[in-house]
Amino acid sequence: MKNRLRELRQERGWSQGALADELEVSRQTVNALETERFDPSLPLAFKIGRLFSLPIESIFLDEWSQ
Amino acid sequence: VLDKSKPVMHALHMTNKLDTPRKVEKGMSRSERENAKQFAKEFVPVVVLYTASISITTRMGHGTTAKQWLAVLLPMIPVLLGVWIIRRHILRLDEYAQIQTYKAIAVSFALSMVACVFCSLIAFADLNLSPMLVFAPFLVGTSIWGVLSCVFLNR
Numbered sequence: 001m002k003n004r005l006r007e008l009r010q011e012r013g014w015s016q017g018a019l020a021d022e023l024e025v026s027r028q029t030v031n032a033l034e035t036e037r038f039d040p041s042l043p044l045a046f047k048i049g050r051l052f053s054l055p056i057e058s059i060f061l062d063e064w065s066q
Numbered sequence: 067v068l069d070k071s072k073p074v075m076h077a078l079h080m081t082n083k084l085d086t087p088r089k090v091e092k093g094m095s096r097s098e099r100e101n102a103k104q105f106a107k108e109f110v111p112v113v114v115l116y117t118a119s120i121s122i123t124t125r126m127g128h129g130t131t132a133k134q135w136l137a138v139l140l141p142m143i144p145v146l147l148g149v150w151i152i153r154r155h156i157l158r159l160d161e162y163a164q165i166q167t168y169k170a171i172a173v174s175f176a177l178s179m180v181a182c183v184f185c186s187l188i189a190f191a192d193l194n195l196s197p198m199l200v201f202a203p204f205l206v207g208t209s210i211w212g213v214l215s216c217v218f219l220n221r
Contacts, residue, residue, distance in 0.1 A: 020095035025160035
């Protein structure tokens with residue numbers, strides 16, 4: 001699934017490691033999310049949304065609605 | 067800790083050092099470090115227990131059937147404890163790491179089974195190779211699991 005995670009992280013000047021710490025996941029997980037090799041579970045997607053103060057659908061892009 | 071007081075940086079202030087395409091950043095995150103520390107705290111005593119049980123049963127000797135069974139069953143207690151601790155460790159991993167670990171376990175399980183069949187065929191053929199050959203499936207399984215876990219997580 002396409003997402004804007006890398007773009008949002010870079011806008012805020014955060015490193016992958018710092019984002020991983022905030023989400024309580026490994027840096028590899030952040031990397032896998034950013035490179036779209038892994039789609040997060042709903043709890044993790046909500047956590048990401050809360051961290052960026054954005055709704056899930058503005059971070060993870062639904063290809064069916066495009 | 068993230069600086070959330072300034073939620074969005076201006077594009078001019080962005081640095082390509084933060085643009086980490088793959089494997090640029092090294093090191094473990096806080097949750098990984100905590101998991102690794104907890105795993106070591108739980109697993110090291112089990113290794114000590116295993117070593118102690120082997121040394122006790124070896125010193126006791128295998129004179130009687132009861133002693134032989136003791137030599138078999140006593141080391142199995144730390145072995146089972148170790149399995150339980152590894153299970154706890156996997157459950158503490160984040161969802162991506164868990165999936166990669168399960169994939170590695172699946173492949174290593176399949177190859178362990180192949181090694182089991184191979185060892186059985188050697189026994190059926192009366193080839194009488196080393197008695198340590200019974201450990202081959204274990205060695206195949208654990209080493210492939212370890213290597214694949216690293217490969218899957220870091221690719």
